[in-house]
Every structure is written in C-alpha cells, then in structure tokens.
Amino acid sequence: MTTTMMKKLTGLAAGLAVAAFSAQAMARDLSIVSWGGAYQDAQKKIYFEPLKAAGVALTDESWDGGIGVLRAKIEGGQTPWDVVQVESEELVLGCEEGLFEKLDFAKIGGKDAYLPAAVHDCGVGAIVYNFVLGYDKDKLKDKAPTGWADFFDTKTFPGKRGLRQGPKTTLEIALMADGVAPADVYKVLATPEGVDRAFKKLDEIKAEIVWWKAGAQPPQLLAAGEVVMTSVYNGRIDAANKEGRHFGIVWNGSLYTIDSWVIMKGSPNVDAAYKFLAFVGKPENQAKLPLAIAYGVTNPAASPLIPAERLKELPTDPANLGVSIELSTAFWIENVDRLTERFNKWAAK
C-alpha cells in the first residue's frame, strides 16, 4: 500500500513539476542576465525599468561569466535565460558551438547603426571598456606617465607596478613598452620570438610587479599606495574619482574590448528579446549609460547626445579610441592555455 501510494505521489509530483515547468517555459517573463554590482544598477535604472514601464515583462539576474555556465544552461534543455551579456571570448566560443541564436540585425536598427567591432553573427555590443594605465595624480605630481614605456621606466617613476595576473593584457603591454607599434602587437605576439621578447621585457620590472586578479583590486592598490601605476579597467578609475580620489588615466596604448548581448538558443521569448535589444541599441537610450558609469556605447549616434565633458572620459571618444587597440579575442582563444602555462612558469621563477 505504501509503495503504491509512493508511486502515486511521485507521479503526481512529477506531473506537477512538468506542468509547472512547461507553463513557466511557455509564459515566462523575459529574463536578462548581466554582471551585477554598480554596472547592473545603472542598467536597471536606464534600461530595465523604462522597458517594464512600457509593458515588457522582464526580470533580471546576474552572473560571473564562464562559457561552461552557458553550455550547462543549453544542455539542460529549456534554458531559463533569454538575453545574456557575455564577454568577447564567450561570444565567439558560444556562437561556434551553437549556444546562441543568430541575430537578425534588421530588427535592431541594422548593422550600420553600431561600431563595426560591436557587430557579430550572434551578438551585439553592449559596452566598450578599456584596460588603461592608471596612476595616482597625488603621487606623480611633477611628471605624469604617458604610456607603457613609462610604466617600465622605474628610474624616472620609482615604485611598484600593478598588472593583471595572467598573460592576457600583460604580454601586449610588455610588447608596447618594448617599442612594438600598437597595430603590430598581435602580429609579433603570434611568433615564438615575440612571446620571448614580451617575457624578457617583463623580466626588467618583475621584482616591482604586484599582481591583481579582480577588477576591484587595482584602484585599491593605488589608494593604499601599494603601487604608483597599474593596469586597470577605466570605469573603476572613474568610480574611484567619484569617491574623491585623484587618479589619472593614460589612454595611449590601452586595450579595449566589448561585452555583447546574446539571445540564448531556443529561448521562448525571442520577440521580447529583440524588443529589449532594439531598446538598448537606440542612441537616446545608450546615451544615458555613460553618465552612470564611464563605459563607452556601441551606437555611434549616441555620442552627440552625451555631454562633451563626459565623452572625453569614455573609451569610445575618438581621441581615446585612436590611441588604443582592440584586445584580440581570436588570439587569446587560441593561445590562452599555452601562454598561461608559460606565464605561470615564468612568474614562479
């Protein structure tokens, strides 16, 4: 008797679960996934709330990235996420593996409406952000650094340096400091001699380097006086200055990259997802984001709507964009495993 009852109960529970699941899958709010923190707060205010007010039912979640997470969502069948903001590597890998819907740009204003680098088969750029050289203006009053060569010049600028722990961005910076023209960085880095050259350059200041891992660390290192210069995300410098610091940014030789919006494969809310993407792609909406956080927009038509003063602080300002290079996603997808091994080996010596 107990077993039959158990069976009935299990059946009932399973039935209910399936019913609830399919009902949820059929009529679920649009679910948008971004990177949390101050950034997502800004997005909430500028993108999510107005859309909700306009009648698009949506919920937002945050995540910490990782292609494995996206794979698991797709392999699990009906994905609970519709629109996700991904980093460039996840965009390329996920698109190759068929985790995302191919985008129809006609529905979101056409490809020409966006920066060329923000257009991809599976994604549309959300923000542009930069790895820049950040320094403490209070510490370097007399003479400010102007590029990565100064970063490696510990005679003129004594003190420790902060760099991201890992080969990505570090090797590019070393090559630029060694005199490689920004446009040639990846060409040089693709050769074994180029890699040797980058590590040899890093040897010069190895003892002075403090390695950071999370984006919040470099401004802290600057604030605590642990380092006088560091590689850092430009938005973090902006945020620190808003809190009363006097940090400077050197755009020269900085590395920019783009985060993109993608629609998860098999999403039941594709129409609503396009509505969202069209809304966040519009210049008048994009123009509001940089005021909240100093990241660049992907629709060039938004720039005239941003106050000129603010524009100069963004990665997308022509003066800034002109002296920076795009972080090569293709190069790092191919080489991150090998160069990380090499980097770890070098760093431990």
Added chain:
Amino acid sequence: MGSEVTATPQTTASRGDTVASRALLRQLRRAERRRQWGAFALVAPLVLFLIVAMVLPIGDMLRRAVDDPEIADVLPQVTRAFDDWTDHGQLPPDSVFAALAADMASARAAGTLPIAARRLNYAVDGGRSLLVNSARRLPETAPNWRDTLIAADPRWGELDVWAALYQARGPLTDFFLLAAIDMQRDAQGDLTATPADRAIYRDVLARTFEIAGAVTLLCLLLGFPVAYLLANLPPRRSNLLMILVLLPFWTSLLVRTAAWVVLLQENGLVNQVMMMLGVTEAPVRLVYNRIGVYIAMTHVLLPFMILPIYSVMRGISPVYRKAALSLGATPTTAFLRVYLPQTLPGLAAGVLLVFIMALGYYITPALIGGAGDQMVSYFIAFYTTDTVNWGMAAALGAVLLSATLLLYWVYNRLVGGGVRLG
C-alpha cells in the same frame, strides 16, 4: 554472532528442550536481525551522504582525468580509419586523410567541430584554428584528400599534428595525467618530458607541499606551547585564553584573509609598528609574497593544531611527571621522556589535520600570495572556471589526491598507526 548460540544446545539437550531452544534460537536470530537493521538504518543516512557527497564526485573526477571522448564523438570516421595507420614513423595513409576530410565536413555542418578543435588545441599549438580554418577551406570533393588537406594548411603534413590527433582518439587517455606531472608522448608514443618553458606542475606540486609543510611546522611550533598553557592554567584563566583561540577560529576565512592584507600592506599596521620600534628603516614587503602566505595560513590553521594537542594534554595525568621527578629525572628529561611521548597522539592528529587542510588551500594564497605562490588548487580552479578544461583540472586533482594518500600512508608507517583518519 548467531553461530555462538547454535553450537551448544543440540548435543546436550533432550528432545523437548531442543524444540524449545530452536524456537528461542529463532527469536534470538530475529531480534539480532532487527537490531542489525536498526543499526544499519541509523548509519544509512551517513553512508548515503558519503556516497553522494564523496564517493561519486571523487570517482567522477578520477574518471574525467582519463576520459577523452571529444575526438571520437566529433570525428568518428577518422577514429576508425586510424586502424589502417600501422607505421607511426610516417604520415598516415590516404584513407585516414579522406576520413578526416569527411568528418570535418559533417562536423562543420553539425556545428560540433569547435568541440574537437578545443580538444586538439590542448595538445597542439594553434590546433583550434588548424581544424576550424581548414574545415572552412575544404572543397566538397577532391581527387586526393591528402594533397587537398595539406594545401589547406601545410601543418597537416606534420607528423606531430597527426600523432596528437591519434593520441586523442579516446575513449580513454593518459594525456591529462601525464601533463599534470610534466610529461607527454612524442609522435612515436614514447614518454618524454614536457619542454622546459611549459613544464610547471612538478614545481607547483613541490611548492604546494613546501608551503603546507612550512605552515604545519609553524603551527606546531606556535601551537604546542599555547596548548600546554591552556591545559595547565587554572580553569578561569584558561577559559579566557581558549576564547582567544576560538574567536578567530569562528571568524570567516575570507574576513581573516582580507584583514591580513590590510595589516600587512606597505602602509599597514605591522609595517608601521616595526618602523616605530626601529626594527626596519623602510617598509618591508609582507604581502603578495610567500611571507604573507605563511603568516596568514598559519594564523588560519593554528586552531586546528592547538585543539587536538590540547584535548590530549588535558587527559595526561600529572602524576607520571611527578613520579619521574621524584625518581631523580631532571625537569627536561621528565618533559622529554615522560610528558612529550604522551602528547604524541595529539601532535600526530594536529600535524596531519593541518598539513592535509593546507594542501588544498586556495583563497588565502590567491589573495595574499604573488604569482609564484599559487598552490595546486589555484590551477584546478583556473582550469575549471577560466578555460573549462575538465580533463586537466581532474588530472591535477587526481595527482594531488594520490600524493596526499601516499604521504598519509608513509606517515602512518612512521607514526606506527597511532592515528587513523575517519
């Protein structure tokens, strides 16, 4: 248990007694069985929990270290065609080239090619683009696939590339386990050492054991006197001291680690005090290096050393040492030859506990250490979350696990089986 009861009654008892004793026996057995089931039912949740939480995940991890399905799944024809390749000193026969071309076309259509490309990239520099780009360049038909493939990318004419593909044909592989101890197979399948600029994991493993060993030693040197004091002070004062030991013990690991970063940095309290006392002239570098890792890890793990030693010391009767003293032993001799041996079980438990916990440390070295102070778990985390290379993560885990078990076995031999874990 039942056999002890059955042995006696039948020989000596009369017929009536035998019937009665049989009934009694049955009852006894039933009671025994019930008790056994009861005992089993009591431990069942724990057993189930251990299976679900320990045995299955560890088993799965070990499986992933040797599991290599990608190439076989995505490129099935070439995996079969490899049977034709007999002389591994030369490029494979045409049939293998043709099979690869056919596989690449169908995998590209199915969108599964990147999975194989990722796997090939582990073994061959630029393996990802080699597979993806040549698949893009291949025509639909070709008179000779060997020439066509080599024309698409000259690297298909290299023996190393084919050897890597062959070695990745699955379903099982030793590739990841070998890589985790800085070994690899060459084109002929013979074991060779990984080139020096990429060999890293032996160093990492040695570093892991070095840090764990040093932290254990520091904990022992600091913890033993504290435990002794705790065990021998009058209760009122020892309780106060105990709180001082337990308070940090109850604080979150992350909070304590972050606090050490603040204390140890260049303008931190520790450096300021040292400069005030004239110990140093300029700030000493105490964080983002090995010194910081030792300080913070010792602080975090110290209670795990103090508590087992303390619990053993509490149980040591003072009369033995008094007897030794009254028989003419010097205090040092009495301590070394009478007291210390009695604390050995606590020492052994503390040392083992701290050492094994230290081996798996991740957060503290990651936050306080520099690039050269990262232990094995850092690399396991890197492969799981950053590059999603489960094979490598599992292989490193397996190597760490076997090294730990080996060490535990040696340790047990040395200490003489005095302590058992679990």
